[in-house]
Amino acid sequence: MDNTTLKEKIQGLLPGAEFQENKQFITFIIPADQMxxxxxxxxxxxxxxxxxxxxLSGVDMVKYMEVVYHLESTLHRHQLVLxxxxxxxxxxxxxxxxxxxxxxxxxxxxxxxxxxxTFNHHPDMRRIFLDDNWKGxxxxxxxxxxxxxxxx
Amino acid sequence: MKEVIxxxxxxxxxxxxxxxxxxxxxxxxxxxxxxxxxxxxxxQNLKPHCGYIHRGIEKMCEKDTYPQIVHLTDRMDYLSxxxxxxxxxxLVENALEIDVPERVKYIRTIVDELNxxxxxxxxxxxxxxxxxxxxxxxxxxxxxxxxxxIFEESFGSRLLHSYYTPGGLMQDIHPNFQKRVxxxxxxxxxxxxxxDDLLTGNIIMQERTKGVGILxxxxxxxxxxxxxxxxxxxxxxxxxxxxxxxxxxxVIFNEILMHEGDTFARYMVRMYxxxxxxxxxxxxxxxxxxxxxSAKMKAVIKLPAGEYYQRxxxxxxxxxxxxxSDGNKTPYRMKFRSPNFSNLSxxxxxxxxxxxxxxxxxxxxxxxxxxxxxR
Numbered sequence: 001m002d003n004t005t006l007k008e009k010i011q012g013l014l015p016g017a018e019f020q021e022n023k024q025f026i027t028f029i030i031p032a033d034q035m036x037x038x039x040x041x042x043x044x045x046x047x048x049x050x051x052x053x054x055x056l057s058g059v060d061m062v063k064y065m066e067v068v069y070h071l072e073s074t075l076h077r078h079q080l081v082l083x084x085x086x087x088x089x090x091x092x093x094x095x096x097x098x099x100x101x102x103x104x105x106x107x108x109x110x111x112x113x114x115x116x117x118t119f120n121h122h123p124d125m126r127r128i129f130l131d132d133n134w135k136g137x138x139x140x141x142x143x144x145x146x147x148x149x150x151x152x
Numbered sequence: 153m154k155e156v157i158x159x160x161x162x163x164x165x166x167x168x169x170x171x172x173x174x175x176x177x178x179x180x181x182x183x184x185x186x187x188x189x190x191x192x193x194x195x196q197n198l199k200p201h202c203g204y205i206h207r208g209i210e211k212m213c214e215k216d217t218y219p220q221i222v223h224l225t226d227r228m229d230y231l232s233x234x235x236x237x238x239x240x241x242x243l244v245e246n247a248l249e250i251d252v253p254e255r256v257k258y259i260r261t262i263v264d265e266l267n268x269x270x271x272x273x274x275x276x277x278x279x280x281x282x283x284x285x286x287x288x289x290x291x292x293x294x295x296x297x298x299x300x301x302i303f304e305e306s307f308g309s310r311l312l313h314s315y316y317t318p319g320g321l322m323q324d325i326h327p328n329f330q331k332r333v334x335x336x337x338x339x340x341x342x343x344x345x346x347x348d349d350l351l352t353g354n355i356i357m358q359e360r361t362k363g364v365g366i367l368x369x370x371x372x373x374x375x376x377x378x379x380x381x382x383x384x385x386x387x388x389x390x391x392x393x394x395x396x397x398x399x400x401x402x403v404i405f406n407e408i409l410m411h412e413g414d415t416f417a418r419y420m421v422r423m424y425x426x427x428x429x430x431x432x433x434x435x436x437x438x439x440x441x442x443x444x445x446s447a448k449m450k451a452v453i454k455l456p457a458g459e460y461y462q463r464x465x466x467x468x469x470x471x472x473x474x475x476x477s478d479g480n481k482t483p484y485r486m487k488f489r490s491p492n493f494s495n496l497s498x499x500x501x502x503x504x505x506x507x508x509x510x511x512x513x514x515x516x517x518x519x520x521x522x523x524x525x526x527r
Contacts, residue, residue: 027459052376052389053376054463054470054472055472055474055489057474068474074373074388077394106494107494129202129526131203138211139211139485
């Protein structure tokens with residue numbers, strides 16, 4: 001499916017969704033509470049069949065926190081990017097997608113560890129790299145750590 | 153008469169207990185801790201604890217310029233250092249729409265494939281060693297040394313080269329490069345037969361790997377297991393085929409797919425892949441065009457504001473680099489989707505119900521490199 005039909009298809013599933021386009025991907029910005037339902041549809045509809053989550057990243061955009069999902073269909077070989085934005089910097093939370101794509105399990109733990117975004121209904125929401133007693137989340141833009149030098 | 157005391161006897165077979173494999177364990181090939189729950193010698197579940205060598209490379213990238221970042225990527229998967237460099241260089245070149253000279257594309261493809269062979273050789277020798285065949289270790293290292301010598305002559309270093317720069321290469325190849333690569337291919341075509349005679353056909357090795365640690369194709373896709381490990385399950389995930397870069401759309405090679413999904417299938421994929429890599433090198437080595445070894449680049453590289461994603465096929469799977477640029481000389485956010493991190497997440501699933509001795513074989517067949525997991 002090419003990007004134009006893909007765009008129309010997603011807009012049919014989620015009317016009024018905001019989108020961006022660049023040379024590589026089309027990107028949809030999804031409200032946090034609708035992400036899980038949409039993800040299920042994206043995976044299960046035969047002509048979409050997005051079964052391969054090849055990247056899951058967290059981003060601190062200062063005004064909001066963002067989770068970026070890069071998806072590909074191994075059947076049709078089309079790609080799509082989804083973004084979920086959270087405006088609450090203190091307690092950002094998104095719904096987990098690790099029941100849909102199992103690889104999200106580790107990636108979501110990484111995002112939680114380094115950016116402090118929690119994922120609701122995740123089976124094992126612990127830090128994955130840093131020590132359990134670590135204070136703060138290093139990839140945040142306002143992170144200051146005087147003891148452990150990470151600044152260059 | 154003596155009094156009979158009935159001591160409570162626990163049945164050891166029924167009791168679940170935990171074993172720490174690592175952080176220092178020869179079969180983890182680095183500092184990775186696996187907490188294994190066992191019943192008898194059957195693995196119930198397994199929890200990987202990573203982060204012992206987490207260096208915060210993504211955080212460092214936010215302070216570094218793009219040519220500097222290339223040097224950091226060497227330190228992720230140090231066994232496919234060139235290919236990691238390639239990912240960042242391609243990303244910058246595609247973002248700035250720079251056409252690199254044909255010569256650079258040829259050299260990069262050849263060096264990437266040499267790097268892949270070197271990496272698979274090291275995997276082969278350590279896999280044999282994990283299963284108890286120490287001879288493999290000497291055979292593999294002996295042949296890998298020959299590639300490292302070629303690297304040393306042309307690029308000045310053996311492990312962490314940082315030979316690629318955005319726009320081209322650090323310096324041109326050594327005049328001996330083509331001759332020595334051809335010599336190596338001729339030499340290794342003979343030696344890879346020895347590998348098969350020594351280990352592939354070995355009945356003990358086959359008993360220990362066939363039917364062990366089965367990963368179905370659905371699970372491989374769901375867990376994002378890419379590279380030879382994914383292709384051993386029949387998951388067609390070769391980035392060189394699906395999203396070709398450098399010269400990969402102009403050379404003839406096969407994507408190796410096996411459908412058994414067990415440890416032996418993952419082993420065989422790598423054995424065939426070394427042959428495919430040699431095929432690619434043979435097609436290119438005599439035809440390297442003359443020309444510059446680098447495109448003209450500005451002294452300060454700034455990516456236009458926006459998002460960029462680049463995928464390459466590293467020796468262990470798909471490496472993705474995701475950059476959000478705000479137009480400055482340093483990225484706003486840089487994320488590496490490292491192949492080993494996703495591959496490791498499947499380890500719990502595929503080792504359940506197997507014996508703890510099989511865990512060593514399964515871990516060896518996934519071929520994880522710890523700095524790439526931790527970054």
